[in-house]
Amino acid sequence: MAAARIAAVFLAETRYHVPTDGVPAGNLVLLSGVDNSIVKTATIVDKRPPGDDDGEDAYIFRPLTHFTESVLKVAVEPINPSELPKMLDGIRKINKSYPLVTTKVEESGEHILLGTGELYMDCVLHDLRRLYADMEIRVSDPVTRFCETVVEMSATKCYAVTPNKKNTLTMVAEPLDDGIAHDIESGAVQIRDPVRKTAQFFVDKYGWDLLAARSIWAFGPEENGPNILQDDTLPSEVDKKLLNTVRESIKQGFSWATREGPLCEEPIRNTKFRIMDVRLDPEAIFRGGGQIIPTARRVCYSSFLMASPRLMEPVYSVSMTGPQDSVTSLYNILARRRGHVLSDGPIAGTPLYRVQGLIPVIDSFGFETDLRINTPGQAMVSLVFDRWSVVPGDPLDREVVIKPLQMASTQATARDFVLKTRRRKGLSEDVSVAKFLEPEFYQSLLESGTLGEP
Template structure:
């Protein structure tokens, strides 16, 4: 599909500044001309206000060619120049010429308003000159499809159920008399932060206040129906930023704010009728283009206030879509977020709004991953405790790009065997047999590891092996969720089952025997394949004046960062420097950057990719001396030992 084109000429770009209270599209600015001059064709005029188009004042026509050397493009002449002139008048000649100019523009200000400071006066004049925010509103009306027109695209994108059901049809038709389906995606705390109101979109049916509904969480599936509750809807509102308008029912196609159903929802949920007796399917949980890779441990200053902190953690987890909270085996309470500023906001909310107690925070660390760089040097096997079963496996690295394909759901484990096989054959050159015998991705359905059954029917009884497939897959997923180096997830690894001896009696091949054994054999195959640690890298974009560029390089070099590009920003004295920096070395980077450039550089950073940490984590000859920076080749060992110690 062609990506949608964004351009001011098409009317889907808006120019805005909240500082000066300005908001216009080319059309709404052309409308200002119409107000002053009367006979202006807004449609045609607005199309000529962007790009290499010039106005020839002699012929009074627009041309593609500049009429003379100093001619300005139409956007500059008709939009920027008037704005610059208004700014100049307000900033420069408030007392002498401004009243005359405002009079000419038909802007009335009283004596009190004329005496305002420059900033508030600028906002006032710009607002009165450009009118209200109708440019933005018209842009939304014209370019955003109505709920009915967009229903098919949206439902196909977020609904996990089959396309042949009545529910699916009701949602595509936005049918307000159909079966009720609501997709909730965010929660807002009440003023006193005691509970949350749920923001959802009614996909079909009509939601009434005071009725009972079934709420399905993100973990609900036909196989595991535990994550499901019946609750009563309280009041309903239409949420309009500062205002809430209460209603008794909300039909399909609308956003709605719901009271009274927040107890069982963590991030997103699917809300349905109690009258639906068919199989229920949920809407997909939200996917983000970044990951929570930075973690901090928290504990209350006063240990007796632990229950308050736990309640606060539950609430803050509901409030931030990307946040994860968990309890480590050591008993630490850990919060995972996307970056320093993000976790700063989380901690502020936790301390001030949700638990209202003093909380201590440990130094931030990052999430690591574990991987392999070679094929296992020998076949690894493990026997079950009862000595009746034996599994043999090897591990090897996945092809480049495959892990990302799985994570981005370009390939899914629940595709049929043929489609899955074709994907691996065409894109990654797997042979037909291997591509058809993929058992699972791990640690979950979009996990970046693959389990392949590479046994031969002539050597292994496939019937028996398939009878324990679920247990082996569970063991594999448990193993890849917590790797052997420092209990961090494994990624980018393919595990092949080479041989399996399975007991004939079902009694001797239960989950209790097979699952821990599968996990053990995953670990040993992994450790035999030259394991390495992986760390998250952030993509950093720094903007700084030309004379600060060398200081930016210095700061990056100190933190193992490497620059990929630096280029001047056209039409400004700034340079843009793009670089990668390891997340573990990014703490305090922004402060450091500001210090070294006298506050002239500013940066944006976002998670980009995983990269192998230099050095061998299993090299026993490395001694880690306390409080000394390690050479690069010792880093993997240092990270592993310190993560284990934590």
């Protein structure tokens, strides 16, 4: 909550702002002087003078939610490096005025803008160049956000030892049931609710065991993140009192791991991490956050990589309306872009057809233009984010050969995406399980043949 003085009130009349001294309720107005403490949305209430208590409480609006997600990503940089502060100020203003834009700085130093689609990003970049920063900006080729997930349970229990060699964490990763991620993200179940209520939700809807449902520690990376951390240890084997002293540290490590996964530092999705065993030093000084947090992150990564990791990409839902002869063009264009049609049919009482389909966001650049050219402008198309879908192929398959300037084969798509994303982010060329496993554990897995790595 912040106090601010409204400097002026305006009525928005398209390109003109008409100043006024006040408006009655129910009108749309522009307020100046209050934007410093507002990022996307806020509720503005009157500040009452001291002693004026009419018994009415101030209520806030629920933060606005949207039916789509920002999945299209571009990196921006100023053509003249000395204008970087000016561009950053412009990006800050863009972040305030576009509700769905997300801005961030990646570890490689790139300034990233995330939007919902091509037209949306066109508007954002136009405003950044002309309205907010008034400068020339270089924009990268558009790419998309990815997510990482698993499709099987970890092949073995994975453990990690803290740097001081006094504590050990053991975990396994497994995929979540269909629908759980959506329920968490939509707020149907919340980690802040009482344990009993959250547990009952999982028991009733997904048939979970009551004990397992009550031992959910966290959703990650945020409170509405589509991953679950669950304590699967038994009181007979683990001192629960001791375990609860490091609970927050393990949760932070889990949150850090799910925010940037091991494949290409993209968020993890739809995965449940189960703590199977914990060995802790009785001395509190030896099990501080500095020891536990990075170890929890490492054990999340190793159990994740042992559970058949896969890459997920965003998919647009395509809705096209046009004459009958444009339907064939859509089929052909979608087939070329890894998309497919779900349904098509005539619209009753008109000569038009409606076609519904799906197309991966990364293959949708230029799709609309392509369709307009092929159907002399007769087809109307809209693209809306629909779901996350697993990319075909194993991202860790080293036998796949990626040839330059050629499209990857279907089963090599995931590997292609992972290598190119890692290259773009300036990470090491390949991801190896050995990096996260304890050396002696890795050796024993190699000898037993569990790992097929050379």
